[in-house]
Structure formats: structure tokens, C-alpha cells
Amino acid sequence: MVLVGAASLAHAGARDGPASAPEHFRVARAIFEKNCASCHGARGEGAPHWEHRDAKGELPPPPLDAGGHAWKHADGMLYRLVEAGWRDPFNKTERLTMPAFGGKLSPQQIRAIIGYLKTLWTPAQRRFQLGESRREPFPPDARPSGRQGKSGGMQPRN
Amino acid sequence: MSRPSLRVARVAGSGADWVEQVWRAVVTVLERAGGAQLRRGACALLVGLLAAHGAANAQPPHPSRAAVVGLAFDAGTRTIFKATAENLYRSGDEGRTWTAVTLPPAAARGRIAAVAVSAGNKPALYVAGPGMGVLRSDDDGRAWTSRSKGLPSDNNIVALAAHAAQPGTVYVDVAGHGIFRSMDGGARWKLMDRGPRERIVRFIHTNMPGSMQTGWLFAATAKGVSRAMDCFCGWHSAGALGHAARAVAYDPSRPQDIYAATDDALFLSTNGGERWARINAPAPAVSALVVTPSGELYAGTGDGVLFRSADRGRTWKRTGA
Numbered sequence: 001m002v003l004v005g006a007a008s009l010a011h012a013g014a015r016d017g018p019a020s021a022p023e024h025f026r027v028a029r030a031i032f033e034k035n036c037a038s039c040h041g042a043r044g045e046g047a048p049h050w051e052h053r054d055a056k057g058e059l060p061p062p063p064l065d066a067g068g069h070a071w072k073h074a075d076g077m078l079y080r081l082v083e084a085g086w087r088d089p090f091n092k093t094e095r096l097t098m099p100a101f102g103g104k105l106s107p108q109q110i111r112a113i114i115g116y117l118k119t120l121w122t123p124a125q126r127r128f129q130l131g132e133s134r135r136e137p138f139p140p141d142a143r144p145s146g147r148q149g150k151s152g153g154m155q156p157r158n
Numbered sequence: 159m160s161r162p163s164l165r166v167a168r169v170a171g172s173g174a175d176w177v178e179q180v181w182r183a184v185v186t187v188l189e190r191a192g193g194a195q196l197r198r199g200a201c202a203l204l205v206g207l208l209a210a211h212g213a214a215n216a217q218p219p220h221p222s223r224a225a226v227v228g229l230a231f232d233a234g235t236r237t238i239f240k241a242t243a244e245n246l247y248r249s250g251d252e253g254r255t256w257t258a259v260t261l262p263p264a265a266a267r268g269r270i271a272a273v274a275v276s277a278g279n280k281p282a283l284y285v286a287g288p289g290m291g292v293l294r295s296d297d298d299g300r301a302w303t304s305r306s307k308g309l310p311s312d313n314n315i316v317a318l319a320a321h322a323a324q325p326g327t328v329y330v331d332v333a334g335h336g337i338f339r340s341m342d343g344g345a346r347w348k349l350m351d352r353g354p355r356e357r358i359v360r361f362i363h364t365n366m367p368g369s370m371q372t373g374w375l376f377a378a379t380a381k382g383v384s385r386a387m388d389c390f391c392g393w394h395s396a397g398a399l400g401h402a403a404r405a406v407a408y409d410p411s412r413p414q415d416i417y418a419a420t421d422d423a424l425f426l427s428t429n430g431g432e433r434w435a436r437i438n439a440p441a442p443a444v445s446a447l448v449v450t451p452s453g454e455l456y457a458g459t460g461d462g463v464l465f466r467s468a469d470r471g472r473t474w475k476r477t478g479a
Contacts, residue, residue, distance in 0.1 A: 051392055051394075062391070062392070069389070069390060069391045069392060072350065072389060072390050072391070073370075073371075073389055077370065077371060077389065081370060086370055087368075088368070089367070089368030089430065090368075090394075090430070090432060128348070131348070135341070
């Protein structure tokens with residue numbers, strides 16, 4: 001079902017049309033809840049004490065909502081992090097700090113997640129992130145042909 | 159005159175005003191007196207004043223004994239820049255001799271807190287500080303332009319750092335506001351972060367690997383050294399230095415090698431600030447550090463002396479100033 005939803009996003013994506021936005025939002029939130037919420041929280045609120053290393057010497061998952069720093073990152077960087085993962089070089093374990101989802105999610109699904117995150121940010125944060133994304137947009141794989149908008153966003157819910 | 163170099167250069171701006179005021183006074187007196195002899199005398203007086211003013215400007219720079227607040231290195235020309243709160247100097251011979259760099263008169267309204275050289279083949283030279291804002295020169299310090307537009311109007315800049323690899327990217331820390339980033343050489347600024355909890359004394363950008371974006375920021379603070387990726391994803395204490403840090407630098411040829419100076423010691427971390435080892439310090443109060451791409455380490459002190467080490471701080475030689 002998630003794949004079907006993502007396929008529809010590939011067509012509609014960030015078109016931001018009032019009629020299609022609720023469906024995009026629902027599908028994107030479903031992808032987020034299935035893949036991201038277990039670590040970053042149901043509403044993207046992050047793990048407790050996320051700013052400090054835990055007992056294993058790892059950085060806990062940060063918030064993805066307005067209280068975190070995801071809004072400072074360009075679309076291209078957010079995509080890269082979700083797709084390829086990332087390991088904090090100061091981790092005391094060998095695990096990836098952020099797991100890679102490139103083998104599990106399609107480019108359109110990753111883009112949908114990022115579009116959903118934007119609904120969790122303030123208008124000022126979205127403007128900031130839009131400016132960052134002009135420098136580093138989504139990679140070509142995640143840029144749908146045709147009707148999608150530039151921002152990868154959807155109608156905010158806050 | 160103890161600090162004739164840039165201080166005199168700065169006076170040149172206000173000195174012109176002073177000469178103009180004298181001239182106006184002389185003209186006023188002449189208009190009232192009307193005598194030819196008086197006119198000749200006044201002209202001679204003015205010529206004398208201008209000559210004295212020019213002679214003061216022509217004095218060679220002396221080594222300053224003021225605390226070194228910043229060091230920067232231009233790898234292309236192998237020029238080292240040394241800043242005190244009031245003056246900026248350059249040396250093209252590893253610190254043996256120094257030449258004053260003239261700043262615009264507007265710089266006299268504040269003091270220098272930092273000097274940096276941008277990356278790239280045609281590097282820009284930056285100085286910044288409280289009251290003066292950000293100044294940039296693209297011709298090795300001959301002409302300067304203000305790059306403060308878009309920054310808080312109080313201009314209370316306490317630190318500046320150039321990106322290790324991107325020529326146009328520069329960061330400033332503005333007291334009470336946070337860290338601003340420009341990606342176009344200071345033409346536009348964006349507030350990125352409030353910075354670490356502790357007040358920043360100096361900070362640098364390194365291209366040490368492992369960042370989610372392009373590199374890392376290291377800040378010398380009242381509690382040691384703090385570290386953040388340049389995506390501004392949060393500041394963390396870098397190791398347990400355990401002392402207030404006065405200066406921080408990194409080795410461009412080994413970006414994970416970070417040097418830090420405290421009030422009475424010098425430290426080296428070879429793993430990006432996780433662990434620090436005390437190394438030989440050239441003097442008790444190192445206040446500024448810079449490392450050249452070939453690994454030469456320079457340390458400026460609180461009493462204006464500059465030392466150079468070619469072996470990563472094992473041995474030191476005092477330079478000419």
C-alpha cells in the first residue's frame with residue numbers, strides 16, 4: 001500500500017494543489033510512521049536527551065520537527081542522509097547513527113518523507129530550508145518528471 | 159610612539175579632519191585680519207603641519223607588544239597575518255619582518271577580534287571585530303569593503319572563521335545573536351545557530367571528514383573546545399580539555415589534528431578533539447594559533463610575540479615579532 005501511495009506521490013508530489021494535498025499528506029505520514037517514527041517519535045519529537053550521548057556513546061535520534069535541526073538542511077542533504085545513512089565519527093560503536101534506507105525505500109518515498117517533515121516546521125523554518133535547498137536540491141532520481149513543484153513540500157498541517 | 163604602524167594609518171583618516179579644521183580656523187583668522195604677511199605665515203604653518211603629518215605616516219612599523227588576537231596564513235603567497243586589537247600586520251618571510259596593513263578609517267570605531275584568509279586561488283582577507291563589523295579585502299589588504307550588511311547593527315562580532323575549502327563561505331559569531339554564515343563572501347548573511355552555551359573566544363572551520371555537510375566548526379570557549387558539524391546540527395564538548403581555551407587551530411594537511419591553547423598550556427588532539435595531549439608551549443599565554451598547509455605551527459602570545467614550530471610543537475623559535 002505504501003508503494004502505491006508513493007507512486008501517486010511521484011505524480012502529484014509537491015504539486016501542493018488543495019484537492020490532492022490531503023492524500024499526499026496521508027500517504028507520506030504513513031511512510032514516516034512505518035519507517036521513521038520508531039526512532040524519531042510518532043510526531044518527529046526525537047528521543048529524550050537527544051543532545052547528549054547515551055550510555056553506549058551514541059547520539060540518540062534527534063527531533064525532526066520544529067524543535068530539531070532538520071529544517072536547517074537542504075533537500076539534497078536530507079535525501080542523502082535517509083538514502084545512504086550516516087555514522088557520527090565520534091560514535092563509540094560501529095553502528096550507523098542514521099540507518100540507510102536506500103535499499104528499502106524508493107526515491108519517491110524518501111522524497112515523500114522529507115515533504116512530510118516540512119509540515120512539522122514553522123513557516124520561517126520552511127523559508128530557511130527552501131533557501132538551502134536551492135543550493136542543494138533533490139538528486140535527479142528523486143525529481144519526478146512533469147508536474148511536481150520545486151520544494152518537495154506539501155500543505156503544512158501546523 | 160609605541161604603536162605607530164596601523165594606529166598612525168588610522169589617524170590618517172581623523173588627521174585629515176584635523177588638518178581641515180586647522181585650515182578653516184586659519185582662513186577665518188585671515189578673513190578677519192586681511193594681511194598678506196599673515197596669509198604667508200598661515201600657509202607656512204599649514205605646510206609644516208601637513209609635512210609633520212606625512213612624516214608620522216612614513217614611520218616604519220614597529221613590532222607591537224599588544225596581545226595577538228588572531229593569526230591567518232595565505233598559502234598562495236606564504237604570507238602570515240597577525241592581528242592585535244588595533245593593528246593588522248603581514249609578513250612574507252615567516253615572521254622575521256612585518257609590514258602594517260592599513261585598514262579603512264571606519265575600522266577605528268572598533269577593535270579587531272579575528273583575521274582570516276579564505277580558501278581558493280584568489281583568497282580574500284577578512285578582519286572583524288566589535289564596532290568595526292566585517293571588512294574584506296580582495297587585494298591583499300590595500301582596499302577594503304564593509305561586509306556587515308545583514309548582520310545585527312550593533313556589530314558586536316567576537317569571532318570570524320573562513321571555510322576550509324569553499325572560497326565564498328565565512329562564519330561570524332555575533333555576541334547576543336549567534337553564528338551567521340555567508341556563502342557569497344559576506345554579501346549576505348544567515349543566522350544559523352545560537353552557538354555553544356559558552357561564549358566563543360575564537361573559532362575555526364575544518365574540512366575534517368565525517369560531517370553530514372562539508373566540515374566542522376571548532377570553538378575555543380570558556381569551558382574548553384566545542385565542536386559542531388557545519389550543518390549546525392548541535393554543539394558538543396570536544397573532549398575533556400578541562401580549561402578555558404583561548405585559541406584553536408587545525409592542521410590543513412591533517413584536518414583531524416586540532417591545537418588548543420589554554421591560559422597556561424598548549425594541547426594537541428589527533429582525533430578531532432576527542433582526546434587531548436599536552437604539548438610543549440613556547441610561552442605561558444598563547445592567545446592565537448595558526449597552522450600552515452605544510453604543518454608549520456605559529457603561536458602568538460598575550461604580549462605580542464610570535465613563535466614558530468616546524469615539528470608540531472616539540473620545539474619553537476621566536477620570530478622577528
